[in-house]
Amino acid sequence: MAQIAFALVLGAVAILTERHTRMRALDQQITGRSDSLMGAIQDAEDPEDNITIDPAEVHVMREDRYAVYSESGKLIGRSADDQPALPSVGAMGMSKLRIGTVSYHVLRRKALRIIDRAENGGVGLRRPVVLVYASPESHVLHEVFEAVGQLLVAIVVISVVAAFTTASVVRKTLQPIRDLASAAQKVSPASLHFELPSSAMRVDELRPLATTLSALLDEVREAFAKEQRFVGDAAHEMQTAVAVVRSAIQVLMLRRRSEHEYIAGLEQLLQDNARVESLVASMLDLARFEQASEASTPSLNFADAAREACATMESVAETQGVRLVVSADDSVRTNLRMDRAQTLLTNLLSNAIRHSAAGSTVVVAVKNEAGHAILQVIDEGSGIRAEALPHVFERFYREDPSRSRASGGTGLGLSICQTIVNAAGGRIEITSTAGKGTRVTASFISA
Secondary structure (H helix, E strand, C coil): CCHHHHHHHHHHHHHHHHHHHHHHHHHHHHHHHHHHHHEEEEEECCCCCCCCHHHHHHCCCCCCCEEECCCCEHHHHHHHHCCCCCCCCCCEEEEEEEECCCCEEEECCCCCCCCEEEHHHHHHEEEEEEEEEEEHHHHHHHHHHHHHHHHHHHHHHHHHHHHHHHHHHHHHHHHHHHHHHHHCCCCCCCCEECCCCCHHCCCCCCHHHHHHHHHHHHHHHHHHHHHHHHHHHHHHHHHHHHHHHHHHHHHCCCCCCCCCHHHHHHHHHHHHHHHHHHHHHHHHHHHHHHHHCCCCEEEEEHHHHHHHHHHHHHHHHHHHCHHHEEEECCCEECCCCHHHHHHHHHHHHHHHHCCCCCCEEEEEEEECCCEEEEEEEEEECCCCCCCCCCCCCCCCCCCCCCCCCHEEEECCCCCCCCCHHHHHEEEEEEEEEEECCEEEEEEEEEC
């Protein structure tokens, strides 16, 4: 449509320009034809008239009209038609005049005819006259459209062809975008499969968008898969915990038991129930830490958090015969809420104490290093096998494949630690040597 509108505007400009040119040419033609009338003005034989028009000397176009008036306003001659004579009164120069249905371009001018007479001894007679010459404008418009018509047709044809060509090019250009949009529309929670269109990959401008979208959907697909595994593992863990409690109750009910046996059985049930509560609490903590944001958190003194966590775990460590040592720089600060710092530290200390032998030491170190707040928990325990290290942050992962209650924990502690550190913009990693101990390092941006 834009091309057609441009063609119409261009055509209108061409018509106006050509009309102006033709009208100027008509002005010149009218001036020349009026000059030719001067030759037809003769000295009159009638004593009453000074001059007259010799029809034999008048040569005008068939459509044109003229009139010649004396200085006194008397009509001397006019074109032979049945229309009223052209008026002598009016502004001199070019003007427009409409007679009936015909529009005329009119020249009204004063002229001086000098007539040589033999009886005057060759002295010319000066005869002032008023010439009025009119030519219709209709033929000008006809000539304009004849001259511009072919140009207009060419412009319209070219514009229409250009419009269709442009539309075709635009459709072809936008096809990769439509293919990409169509492929994206097929993605749904029920089906996260995304087939990257080859047409989008061939366009340099679309390739980054397509690859980014594909990578994003891969991450979403991986996240969904993790959630599905989490739900499955959680269901398995809950089922196992509940089955243990049910089995303990069934064992107690198999036969009559002594008071001591009932008390021991109930104590075992309390331990199993505590484990179920711990599992549920860990799952809730993990969900809460994954959803909450660490934006705009207050500055935390990491050394105070480390000492408080060690004080909390001191009794557990004494029970296991493990000594806790804190080596903390009081100047170390980071943006982390105290409750999260305590959860992180107690989970790491719990793991370290659980896998440490009696008489060993667990060290909690807090220091500044290259603009980062570094937390390290170092134990001298059993360590982790090299093949198990890549999986230690996975939910419900235990190095002990039997997942027995003797192995302790819920399998969510390190997953919770990783979630807390990642939410704070930090990084956590574990190095370990089987039989020699484990070092957990969490790095945060210093406040």
